[in-house]
Each structure stands twice: as structure tokens, then as C-alpha cells.
Amino acid sequence: MKVEDFDMFSTMLKQRSGLVLSRDKAYLLESRLMPVARKWNMKGLDELAVAIRTRREEALLRDITEAMTTNESSFFRDQKPFDQFRDVVLPMMLAKRAARRSIRIWSAACSSGQEGYSLAIMLLEQGAKLDGWRFEIVGTDLSSEMVEKAKAGIYTQFEVQRGLPITQLVKYFKQVGDKWQINDKIRQMVTFREYNLLTDLTPLGQFDVVFCRNVLIYFDQPTKGKVLESIAKLMPTDGVLYLGGAETVLGITERFKPMDNQRGLYVVNQPAGAQAPRAAVG
Amino acid sequence: MKSCLVVDDSRVVRKVARKILEELHFACSEAEDGRQAMEACAREMPHAILLDWNMPVMTGIEFLRRLRKMSGGDAPKVVFCTTENDLAHIQEALSAGANEYIMKPFDSDIIQTKFAQVGLI
Structure with missing residues (x-):
């Protein structure tokens, strides 16, 4: 992933959710955003990055934020x-x-x-x-x-x-x-x-x-x-x-x-x- | 170290369960069906039994009913581990004296939390 793309994703995520994504977590972007790219009929993260820069469509930004924020939970977690x-x-x-x-x-x-x-x-x-x-x-x-x-x-x-x-x-x-x-x-x-x-x-x-x-x-x-x-x-x-x-x-x-x-x-x-x-x- | 008897007719399942349980510091032994499990319990009652339902020779539920009538047979914590995943089977297992119930497929997290809930860990 291009450095400027990583920076753009991480800045956007920080603003919208507070999530801090360090460089060593770039793999998380790849694994979690590919399904979002597919849902929006895009080939990959490059195209996704272009779409964010050019359209800034709320629904797309929301999908990305939701995909990146961890959703782990369980009943009586940690007891x-x-x-x-x-x-x-x-x-x-x-x-x-x-x-x-x-x-x-x-x-x-x-x-x-x-x-x-x-x-x-x-x-x-x-x-x-x-x-x-x-x-x-x-x-x-x-x-x-x-x-x-x-x-x-x-x-x-x-x-x-x-x-x-x-x-x-x-x-x-x-x-x-x-x-x-x-x-x-x-x-x-x-x-x-x-x-x-x-x-x-x-x-x-x-x-x-x-x-x-x-x-x-x-x-x-x-x-x-x-x-x-x-x-x-x-x-x-x-x-x-x-x-x-x-x-x-x-x-x-x-x-x-x-x-x-x-x-x-x-x-x-x-x-x-x-x-x-x-x-x-x- | 606590002991656990793993009862399942699938060698693969026994191997996977054994690996998980040994990581949780259990000393494991294995049985391929209910009758072998009866024999193992007659020799020495384990602290825990991880029990499949459908097995040849003697099923898990039949073994459990007999175990609970044996001398000292109320002591082991019995955790079912089976593909039977409907409410009726779960209720039958509980009324036969099962302490916990795992629906396959399982992973180490599930075994660990279930064993913790019945006080084995």
C-alpha cells in the first residue's frame, strides 16, 4: 500500500472513530477493507483510496469505519x-x-x-x-x-x-x-x-x-x-x-x-x- | 494436575481435544466409546470427562447415566462435546447429569471457558 494511502486511511479513521492505526497495522487495512471494496464494486484498496479522495461519500466512509473498528465481544467477557x-x-x-x-x-x-x-x-x-x-x-x-x-x-x-x-x-x-x-x-x-x-x-x-x-x-x-x-x-x-x-x-x-x-x-x-x-x- | 478422559470415536477429534486440554494442564486419557469409558472410570475416576454423544457400542448419554449410578460416579465433571445441537438433546444431557455442553465445532476458547465455568480451571 502506498504511504500516502495509508496516511489518508488512518487520518480518516482517527477523525471518525478515534482509532489509532500504526504503520505496522497496515495488514489490517488490507484484510478488513477488501470486503468493503468488493461491496462497492472496486478492485482493491487503491481504487478505494481514489474514491475516498474524489467522492468523500458518507456511506462509503461509514462502511470503512465500521469495518475497521474491532467488534469482538462475548457473553460474560472476562467473567x-x-x-x-x-x-x-x-x-x-x-x-x-x-x-x-x-x-x-x-x-x-x-x-x-x-x-x-x-x-x-x-x-x-x-x-x-x-x-x-x-x-x-x-x-x-x-x-x-x-x-x-x-x-x-x-x-x-x-x-x-x-x-x-x-x-x-x-x-x-x-x-x-x-x-x-x-x-x-x-x-x-x-x-x-x-x-x-x-x-x-x-x-x-x-x-x-x-x-x-x-x-x-x-x-x-x-x-x-x-x-x-x-x-x-x-x-x-x-x-x-x-x-x-x-x-x-x-x-x-x-x-x-x-x-x-x-x-x-x-x-x-x-x-x-x-x-x-x-x-x-x- | 487434574485428569481428563476424552471419549470420542473419532481419533482426529480426540487428538485435537487432547492437545487443547494438555495446554490447559490436564493429564489426558482416551476412550473410543462408552464401554471403554466405563472401564476407564472403573479403574480410576477422572476429574473431568469430555464426552461425545454418538458412538458405537455405547453412546455418550448411556455412558453418562451409568456413570452417575457408579460408586464415586457423581464426582467427575462431565462436559458433552457433540454435533447434536438442538435444545432437546441439551436438556436430555443436563437431566442425565451433564455439567456443561459444547456443540461442535469447538475451539480452545470454548473448551477453556466451559471448563472454567464448571470449576475445573
Whole structure:
């Protein structure tokens, strides 16, 4: 691939999705964009590059961005964060929201929806102790294709075997041909919408718990900081943020700090002086 | 080191499964059908059994029902690994005492997560 073509693709991807593509990842462009080129009746990436320069057609740019952003997900991915949710975060939130009895959870960059559905399953498994509580789980992703897939809740045999115990497959899914669809009760607990993390997030509303796992790793430092600051604005002072195993807030933003003894969990940092009693207005 | 008995009439499947399980630090032994598996369990109960369904001589489900009636036969964690991929078979396996269920084709990720879910890893 020509250097100027690589630079053009990577600049475009950075602007649209925050994705940072280093030169050694050029092979990813080849493998992921060939299907896009074929879909648009082009012979290869050279022709694709020409089309971007000359037409800048939104639908084409969108296809390229969606093809390049990683869409890996699985049910109960990494397991531990979900155990922490059940054992630490949920009990804490139940105590803090006892008056309101409602909790909002955001699965940011949700891909095909498994994280949100895993949380819904986990909540249902809690049984009667959550009676009278309202849980709203919102999943967002930059890719319209992923959002559609998440909404449909239909997964391949491979996907339902990654992380999902067989008893839960039997309990919460129905077989549709050679695929598996999550049942209506679970689907109604999660809403999905297309949303870009680099845009203004305030229309999404406030979230008590935010899952933003394995997203920041694709961004450069300033973009990580910007996204974390916009997430902080959506969270109450007692909110909890989840990051992926290879991610941290340290050295990136002061808006969050690690939760004591809970790896991967972060709490909102109170600005200095915010907790101090206000000086009397005199 | 935990032990795993791999029961499948296909030599290729046994070889693939064995390789994956050995990477997960299991000591593996093999059986070609349910009867061979019964004999192996009578000698020594393994910690885990990866079990095919359709096999000559004795099927996996028949083996499982007999295993669970044997002395000490409730101990091994049994993970089905079969091309039978419909709800009815899965439910039959669970009610016969299977701990997990893998629908073929499988890969090392699936074996690893399923074994982790039943507490073997």
C-alpha cells in the first residue's frame, strides 16, 4: 500500500472513530477493507483510496469505519467484572438508590450487545430481591450494523458458547434455525442505539454504572482523556466506571480514581474542595 | 494436575481435544466409546470427562447415566462435546447429569471457558 494511502486511511479513521492505526497495522487495512471494496464494486484498496479522495461519500466512509473498528465481544467477557458487579457494585447501588429504586447502566461501545444482555441475565438471576426496582441498560455503538445485530439478539452457535453457561442458554434463548435468539424478556431490558463516543454524550443522560471496557486501548492519550472526561459528566458523584484489563485512568485524567481493592473499577474523583463545607456567604 | 478422559470415536477429534486440554494442564486419557469409558472410570475416576454423544457400542448419554449410578460416579465433571445441537438433546444431557455442553465445532476458547465455568480451571 502506498504511504500516502495509508496516511489518508488512518487520518480518516482517527477523525471518525478515534482509532489509532500504526504503520505496522497496515495488514489490517488490507484484510478488513477488501470486503468493503468488493461491496462497492472496486478492485482493491487503491481504487478505494481514489474514491475516498474524489467522492468523500458518507456511506462509503461509514462502511470503512465500521469495518475497521474491532467488534469482538462475548457473553460474560472476562467473567470477573460481572462477579464484581454482582458482589460489589450491585449491592452498593441498591443501598445508595434505595429511595429512588432505579439504576441506569451504560454499555459503551457495546458491539453486538453481549455485555448488556449478560448484565440483564445477571439481574434476572438475582430473583425476588430486585422486585420493585427499575433497571435501564443502554448499549451504544458507533456501528449501525452492530447496533442492529444487538437489537435482534441473534447469535451464532460459536457466539453463544463463549462465556455463556449452558443452563443459561437453555433458560434464556430459543433456537432459530442454526442460530440462537435471546428471549423477549431479556431483550426488553436492554435498549441499543448508534452513538459515537467522540461526540457530545450529554443526550444519553445520567448513568450510575458505566462499562467502557477495551475501548480506550484503540485511542491515543488525548482522545482517551477527552472520552473519560465526557463520561465523567454523565455520572453522579457515587457512580462506578468499568475499564478493560489493560486500561487505566492513571496519567490520563483526574476525573476518576481506582476503587479500593477492585481491579478494573473506578469511582468519580471529587474535585478538591467539593466536599469541604461551603464558606458562609457573608 | 487434574485428569481428563476424552471419549470420542473419532481419533482426529480426540487428538485435537487432547492437545487443547494438555495446554490447559490436564493429564489426558482416551476412550473410543462408552464401554471403554466405563472401564476407564472403573479403574480410576477422572476429574473431568469430555464426552461425545454418538458412538458405537455405547453412546455418550448411556455412558453418562451409568456413570452417575457408579460408586464415586457423581464426582467427575462431565462436559458433552457433540454435533447434536438442538435444545432437546441439551436438556436430555443436563437431566442425565451433564455439567456443561459444547456443540461442535469447538475451539480452545470454548473448551477453556466451559471448563472454567464448571470449576475445573
